[in-house]
Structures are given as C-alpha cells and as structure tokens.
Amino acid sequence: MGSISGAEDDPRVTCQTDSEGVALIRITRPEKRNAMALSMWVTMGSLFRRLDDDPAVRCVILTGDGGHFSAGADIAEFGEVRANAAQGLEYDRINDETTLAIRNCRKPAIAAISGVAVGGGLALALACDFRVADATARMGIPAGRLGLVYSVLDCRLLAERVGVTHAKEILFSGSIVGIDDAARLGLIDRRAEGDVLGAARTLAAEFTRNAPLSIAGNKAILNAIANGTAPGRMAELERWIADAFDSEDYAEGQRAFAERRAPRFTGR
Structure with missing residues (x-):
C-alpha cells in the first residue's frame, strides 16, 4: 500500500493506494462533517491530477470520514475567501479546476457516500463517474438558501446526471433529500445495503480487471x-x-x- 503526499497538501485530504491499484481519497474533517476549506479543494485537485498520471492506479474511490461524505464548502471562511465578486469568481475557478481534475481523470472515479453530500460535497460526487450510497445518505444543493448561483460547470454536470427538470427541482427547492428521493432524482447509481466503502470496492473490482x-x-x-x-x-x-x-x-x-x-x- 502506498501514499501520496506533497508540500502543498492539506492533511485533511488523504490518499492511499492498495495492491490492486485502487486509490482511496478520504476527506478527514469529521468535526465539520468534512466541509471543504479552500486549501482542501486545491489539494483534492492536485491529488486527482497526480493519480491520473500514475500508471499503478487503476481506479479512484472518494469518501469521507466520520459518517459523512461532505457538507460542501466551508461557509465559515467565506468572509475571507469569498467576500465579493472577484473573490467569488476566483473561488469558483479553483473549484472548477478540481471538478475537472476529477471529471477528466482517465481512471474510473467512484464516490462512496454516507451521511451528508450537499452543495459542494454533492458537486464532488457528481464529478465522479459513479455514486454508491448507503441508507444514511442525504443529498441536496442549498445554493438558493445562501443567495448563490451555482457555477456553470456544476450546473452542467448536475443536468447531465439527472436531466434538466430534476436539476431545476434540486436547485430551485434547495431541499436536502434522503436515499429514496436521491434515487428517484438520479443522484445515485447503486445502493449499499451494508458497508458503503465495501460496495464501492466491489464496483472498483469490476473495473480494475479490464484494460x-x-x-x-x-x-x-x-x-x-x-x-x-x-x-x-x-x-x-x-x-x-x-x-x-x-x-x-x-x-x-x-x-x-x-x-x-x-x-x-x-x-x-
């Protein structure tokens, strides 16, 4: 098993690769339900770009610690890093770079989801190729409750995944939905009856045996x-x-x- 590290890494985003070539990226900020600070977005993008270039990696699983996937962007730091239009657009640019690093990674990417996957957390999951979720999953995009307009890239990936009508329902309502409505809306691909990470690894094994x-x-x-x-x-x-x-x-x-x-x- 190997690990990836670098001087620019935020330690709250970690990566381990097993002997089968499956890289596991964990968001490890459980005290904030894995809310993403700006430095964590940067690290996430860097990790996916490096995994993309690593011939030993055959598949990537993205998950969160402490029973949650991710509560999205850390709103507590918005006053410092997203206080006005200029900062907001720069923040979105960094987010988009990370989203595209996940989306364009040549290796299959699987989101293993427990607990909350909302806002930017759901965006991370939507950037992956597949989403596996357990019964505790709660998903939604509360941008309308914050007075924000979702980025063009994130809107495209959302609409691509669930269709325009369901995308409008998700964005206009701002509702946080459980596993049944998430399945109805098309936000998940597989339900995990037990361990969500085990279910994601089972799916990864279907991919790693192929060319x-x-x-x-x-x-x-x-x-x-x-x-x-x-x-x-x-x-x-x-x-x-x-x-x-x-x-x-x-x-x-x-x-x-x-x-x-x-x-x-x-x-x-």
Whole structure:
C-alpha cells in the first residue's frame, strides 16, 4: 500500500493506494462533517491530477470520514475567501479546476457516500463517474438558501446526471433529500445495503480487471459526447481507438481469450 503526499497538501485530504491499484481519497474533517476549506479543494485537485498520471492506479474511490461524505464548502471562511465578486469568481475557478481534475481523470472515479453530500460535497460526487450510497445518505444543493448561483460547470454536470427538470427541482427547492428521493432524482447509481466503502470496492473490482487504455478511451469519448465537444474532437477521440488496436493490452486480450484464461493487462 502506498501514499501520496506533497508540500502543498492539506492533511485533511488523504490518499492511499492498495495492491490492486485502487486509490482511496478520504476527506478527514469529521468535526465539520468534512466541509471543504479552500486549501482542501486545491489539494483534492492536485491529488486527482497526480493519480491520473500514475500508471499503478487503476481506479479512484472518494469518501469521507466520520459518517459523512461532505457538507460542501466551508461557509465559515467565506468572509475571507469569498467576500465579493472577484473573490467569488476566483473561488469558483479553483473549484472548477478540481471538478475537472476529477471529471477528466482517465481512471474510473467512484464516490462512496454516507451521511451528508450537499452543495459542494454533492458537486464532488457528481464529478465522479459513479455514486454508491448507503441508507444514511442525504443529498441536496442549498445554493438558493445562501443567495448563490451555482457555477456553470456544476450546473452542467448536475443536468447531465439527472436531466434538466430534476436539476431545476434540486436547485430551485434547495431541499436536502434522503436515499429514496436521491434515487428517484438520479443522484445515485447503486445502493449499499451494508458497508458503503465495501460496495464501492466491489464496483472498483469490476473495473480494475479490464484494460486501462480501453477504460480511459471509452471515458474520454463518453465525456466528450456528454459535454457536446465530440464533433470538434473527432481526430483526438479516434486516436484513442487506434492506439488501443496497437496496444500490448489488445494483444494480451486476444491471447487470453484464445487460451481461456483471465487477461493480465498492464496499461500499455
């Protein structure tokens, strides 16, 4: 098992990678239900960028300590870091960089959710590819109760995930909903009957046995289709397809099929 650290890291966001290549990022600020200080947003983005570049990492799970995923941005520091339009836009820029680091990571990202995942906490979960939640999960975006307009990027990811009508319901009401309404609205993908982290690891295992280049290419193409950029990026996206045909993993997949054994993919 390995860990990632750096001089710029906020220690309230940690990362450990296991022998299967699953990186576990934990938000560890339980006394504030894992509310995200600005420095924590910066660290989160940095971690995902570094995991994206690490060939040993095959999947990322994001979770929170102390029975909660994340209560979102730390409102207590807004007077210092988000007091006016200039600061607010800079804060949103940093948040967007972190969101895109999660969204564009070539490795599958899974949010393992217990307790609250609200506001910026829900935005972190929506940036992931999949959301696994247990019966304690409570989700919502109370931006309207704070007089805030949700960022364009976060609105896009929300609408992409749940559809425009449900996105409007979530944003206009500002309601915090339980697991049943979260499922109705499309905010979660799988319910965990027991340990949510165990359920997330089970899902991760479905991904880590497959070819990393195949997953990365399919994720890039699907994300481009979802955000409407695919028509202008056809050459780039088709390169993923061509590179897969020329990869060692493609040759290994064919050998494994012929030999009736599990493939041993290396990401090359």
